[in-house]
Amino acid sequence: MKEELALFYQIFTTTKDAIERFMSMLDPVIEHAKDDHERLYYHHIYEEEEQRLSRLDVLIPLINKFQTEKEEKDFSPNNNEFNRLLQELNLEKFGLHNFVEHLDLALFSFTDEERSTLLNKLRADAYEGYQYVKEKLAAINERFDHDYVDPHAHHDEHHDHLAAPGTPPAANEPNKRRGFTVGSLI
């Protein structure tokens, strides 16, 4: 568990920095938006990432606490704080997933070399982090067989449509790649 916690810590510290870089990129775009629709669009994404940033400000110290102060016996479903950690990690797994999509959406519009290079870098990190967190959480949930039911479990099956790094965002399109209809996601 300590090994996973060390990597969780690194992933969420990295993504926290990535959010800040992405928000800095959105700042001038919002300020100079060509109309209200464009402004609301980017501002909305900005706010969702800002909300994620606030949650990470609580999660990262919690991961650190378990990493440094806790022992194996604390990693138990009988420990409420451990359950809270797992629940928060599960939420931020989706935070990483949504971040990948925010970056993909931005890649459609910010096609200049400077921004697209940075966006592709952030996307590669977020994608890798998402995959790691998803796999490790599934394994942890199985290992502990605790009574916390992942409310998003059915969701993950459909999330593999996220394209691997280096794939153009267009390939990150579920209907075309996987052949399932959107209706089947419900």
Next chain:
Amino acid sequence: MKEELALFYQIFTTTKDAIERFMSMLDPVIEHAKDDHERLYYHHIYEEEEQRLSRLDVLIPLINKFQTEKEEKDFSPNNNEFNRLLQELNLEKFGLHNFVEHLDLALFSFTDEERSTLLNKLRADAYEGYQYVKEKLAAINERFDHDYVDPHAHHDEHHDHLAAPGTPPAANEPNKRRGFTVGSLI
């Protein structure tokens, strides 16, 4: 507390139904999107609402449990389940806020009478629900003075830019209405 719980239950049951109606509206739009960008855009919003729906499937029974099985003594910061309830409610306060913005974004594109009428109805409910949850959670946090620190507290100050129902979505634009720059949101 029982009175608030009854209204929370009603608000989140209403918004659960609203999500399903909104997803049904997005379904054909995603299927017939004119290009990959448009498809990813609507699919991304669809997925975020789908994630919210999954969380509400857990939250609504938890509200109901506190409403029907619990007594005043259980509404205490010493009760881990109560703390979890408050934390989940706080998260779904932001879920309602983001839903209002998803609806505002949709109102820019779905301008035909049938869809815009429904969207405006869903928006009015979500806006009202958001305001109620925000106010009541602030009061509850104050009343119990528990040790849970709302990680989004600083955020709320800036969320009043959401326009009241009946205001055109364009008015829901923070920089223009409030005169603060996006940078000040950080």
